[in-house]
Amino acid sequence: MKTKTHFAFFDEGSKKEIRRAILKAVAIPGYQVPFASREMPIARGWGTGGLQITLSIIGKQDVLKVIDQGADESVNAVSIKKLVNETTGVELTERTQDASLIQSRHRIPEVPLSSDQILVLQVPMPEPLRDVEASEYVTKRLHSEDEYSGAWLMLFEQIMKYGKTATDADHPVYVNNRYVMAPSPIPRFDNPKMHQSEALILLGAGREKKIYAVPPYTDVESLAFEDYPFTVESFEGQHCHLCGETDVFMDELIDPDTGETIYQCNDTSYCMERLNKIGKAEVESSHA
């Protein structure tokens, strides 16, 4: 009893259902469309929402890039890439510019995306109001009534407690001036990249059974007060110890030899490309 897996794993009926949910999500920016999340060959909470979107929209001509925590080579990215490749045979890439489809956990690439690319973000907790309201029934109603005082109050309370807003990754955003959306646990640093993005951004939460979207050229505004503006993670005065870059999200590492804190680009393919460019320039200049 040997069976061969269907193209892109799913049967066609399942893909169609998911694509319908995606279309609805694109039509209503930031609105969480419930969908019948299928059980996947990877675990719930490991990117099944993103994977379901990827598998239902991928075609044979697509070129896929998968990132986890900024890295193409991280275990989960490798595992997801392998699964998609085994069931579709599509080409894989690490270069952001070469990918037509990018699935990512926790990061938006440093290289700006273009209008012929789709970014798929994996979302563990799609509900931006879950911290203030446990019930799904209630949060759904709050969204429908544009009632987001809970989210604002959360920020206000942080200011009262700590003197500033103290959100970390997944800082809530207003999409198209209507829905407050959890941007997936991307660092605050990446929130501005969603605003007027040229690429379509699709967000999938498998366990929570929601799909939502930021269509291209849509306003995305991080929640903040006029006197307490939105701030991103600070890497002021730091630079990548490999490529020397400054204006990127960085990982903090300990130099095993000196014990000092050093910084490194979190987006590994971006860093690699810069290193190659620097290397090439050096080689060329030495020839001259």
Added chain:
Amino acid sequence: MGYVAVKGGTVAIEASIKRLKYERLKSEEIIEINTIKYTMRAMVDQVISESSLYSPFLAALSIKQAEGSMEEAVFLMRAHRSTLPRLYYSQTVKSESMLMERRISASFKDIPGGQLLGPTYDYTHRLLDFDLTEENAEENEQWLQDYKKGLESIVVSDDVQYFPKVVNYLREEGLFEEYEADNTPPIDITKESIQFPASRSARLQVLTRGQTGAVTSLGYASLRGYGQVHPTVGEVRVGSLPIHIEHPNEMEQDAEDNFYIGDFKVTEVESFVPVTVKNDNNDDEMEFEIGYGICYGQNETKAIAMSILDQCLEHPESNFPTHDEEFVLLHIDSVESTGFISHLKLPHYVTFQSKLDSIRQIKKGVQEVEN
């Protein structure tokens, strides 16, 4: 550095998977899938119940592949299920048509049709049977022959006997309220995501797919005090039910033309739950209601726990967590709960860096104020 950003992740993963295979093969013992299918009945039944895919063979295969881990086996089955096209909905099954293997009532001694103990561990002494260490095929065959010989004196009736439901007998006495049959087509929670408040059909589907341990624990919690349902088991039935589907293309549907596509074993439970209701004079009155549980295979504890939770969720007004449908329904699924718990093993470097930044900024702010 951790296991994320290092080049060579692919090699490490492959080595890890190879090592996993080694762990399964290293003793050089091989278990046949049929051996699992026929001798690990309880495990197979639990897997088909939690994965909602009725295939004892595939369940046995998944148990072999998962080295006996229930959460892995269910996970494999559910993932496989996602690749299968769903072509038909079956006709409504009438559980009175069950071919009974076991049927007991804890409410009445004399139930119409009688009690039928069937195969159960309930009356065994849980003493390790060391004879099993020396089991052999000849002795097994001898035992089987003797067993069959013992049954020879029983005269087989030509008629199939169906057992009436215990509750129908009580309904006739007026102890249970008569309800109109609700023939609204059930929603299919595998094709639509569950919305709250959930319909009863959705609730029952989530409960029947629930992780055996989780459903049992929450049912137990309700019984112990974190809930207000303490039932008496009206009827537990284990047996097989025939499945029919309509002709897919015929315009005129006649029950006679339906296709029989096989049968499947289920455990069905009806629990009787006393509830207090207000009568016309606004006085408190006692009345019985039914808690319903059904699941694939022989899983009696799970089905009984399901019947408790069904009744809990029918009465959401209480402050107890077992009466809160979001609390119960969103947390008992094996694939969802184990998946999300296990995702904590994935790297969280970016979110942690972000949190670190936030905490540092706050601490900095506090020091400035103090200075």
